[in-house]
Amino acid sequence: MRRVLRLAPVLLLAASGASAGEVTVAVAANAAEAVEALAADFEQRTGHRVTVTVGSTGKLYAQILHGAPFDVFLAADQERPRLLVEQGLAVEDSLRTYAIGRLVLWSSDPTIEATPETLRAGSFRRLAIANPDLAPYGAAARDALRALGLWESLRSKIVMGENVGQSFTMAASGNAELGFIALSSVRSPRNGRVGSLWEVPPNLHSPIRQDSVLLDRGGKNPAARDFRLFLQSPKALETIESFGFVVDGQGRHRRAR
Numbered sequence: 001m002r003r004v005l006r007l008a009p010v011l012l013l014a015a016s017g018a019s020a021g022e023v024t025v026a027v028a029a030n031a032a033e034a035v036e037a038l039a040a041d042f043e044q045r046t047g048h049r050v051t052v053t054v055g056s057t058g059k060l061y062a063q064i065l066h067g068a069p070f071d072v073f074l075a076a077d078q079e080r081p082r083l084l085v086e087q088g089l090a091v092e093d094s095l096r097t098y099a100i101g102r103l104v105l106w107s108s109d110p111t112i113e114a115t116p117e118t119l120r121a122g123s124f125r126r127l128a129i130a131n132p133d134l135a136p137y138g139a140a141a142r143d144a145l146r147a148l149g150l151w152e153s154l155r156s157k158i159v160m161g162e163n164v165g166q167s168f169t170m171a172a173s174g175n176a177e178l179g180f181i182a183l184s185s186v187r188s189p190r191n192g193r194v195g196s197l198w199e200v201p202p203n204l205h206s207p208i209r210q211d212s213v214l215l216d217r218g219g220k221n222p223a224a225r226d227f228r229l230f231l232q233s234p235k236a237l238e239t240i241e242s243f244g245f246v247v248d249g250q251g252r253h254r255r256a257r
Contacts, residue, residue: 020047021223024069026060027052028076029165030101030137030182031210033190034243035074041239042230048223056163058134064089064215071218072227074098074210076164077136081213094214098231099245101208102183103140103200108172114196118178119150126159128170128179136208137164141180143205183244210245 027035032054039050053060053070061080064070065087073090075081078097084090105114112118119127130138138160145151159175161167164182171179172193186197212231218224230236237247 020049021221021226022049022051023071023218023221023223023227024051024053025072025074025227026064026068026070027054027074028057028060028210029054029135029163030076030184031074031099031240031243031245032165033188034099034184034240034245037239037243038231038236041235042227045230046223046226048226050227054165056131056134057136058131059162069217070215071221071224072212073215074212075136076101076208076210078209078211081211084213084215088216090213090215091219094212094219094228096212096232097209097248098212099210099240099247101137101140101210102244102246103137103144103180103205103208104183104186105178105198105200106168106171106181106186106195107178108174108193108195109177110194110196112177112196114178114198116148116198119145119148119154122154122157124177125157126170126176126178127154127157128159128161128167128176128181130164130167130180131160131162135161135163136210137180137182138167140200140205140208144180144200147204185244187242187244 035052039052043050057076057080073081081095085092085095107114129141132138132142142151159170161170167179168181168185170176171181214224214228241247
């Protein structure tokens with residue numbers, strides 16, 4: 001996919017006299033490492049401090065509904081950020097897609113071929129996926145298995161993590177021989193295992209469009225607004241892409257429906 005990069009407005013650096021602030025970011029597990037890298041770069045550039053909280057999209061959304069003090073929400077889907085706008089808990093014109101996730105079937109054991117044929121053969125004990133009711137990557141994995149006609153036949157072998165990070169841990173540890181995980185987990189510098197990989201064709205599941213939104217509290221926080229602008233910068237887009245996501249670089253506003 002061709003990327004079109006557009007320059008974001010220039011951030012005010014701490015050295016320019018702007019006072020440093022703090023921003024709290026809630027991020028879906030699959031994007032955690034990318035956001036940690038972005039936060040470190042943002043802190044160096046601006047002098048603002050960033051606190052990152054990681055969890056499943058569903059759990060983070062529930063925490064926000066109960067008043068968790070987050071400024072920015074980077075979800076693994078589009079639904080929860082949209083709902084927060086509709087519920088008056090987020091700034092409508094801040095709703096944007098920051099990344100498009102890529103689902104893969106992976107085994108940490110290079111002798112196990114991570115392929116649809118291996119799934120059909122069923123000669124393995126466990127298949128890890130994220131909980132489809134909590135995590136978009138889990139819903140995408142379920143979609144893919146249904147498209148392959150394997151959801152019912154493999155249900156007894158499926159073990160679920162609360163989020164895609166947990167399903168990666170199960171596959172990486174060998175507790176599950178195979179796992180439907182995020183490509184970002186395989187690309188992570190912390191993953192020392194090559195293993196075997198099959199990138200799931202996008203036509204087997206709905207696009208994993210991951211939206212970010214400035215929460216109501218963040219709309220009143222200059223540091224949070226700066227972080228939102230930073231996410232649209234060419235440097236940030238390159239960082240996100242390097243972790244295995246697709247980015248379009250458009251930074252287009254989408255009205256909540």
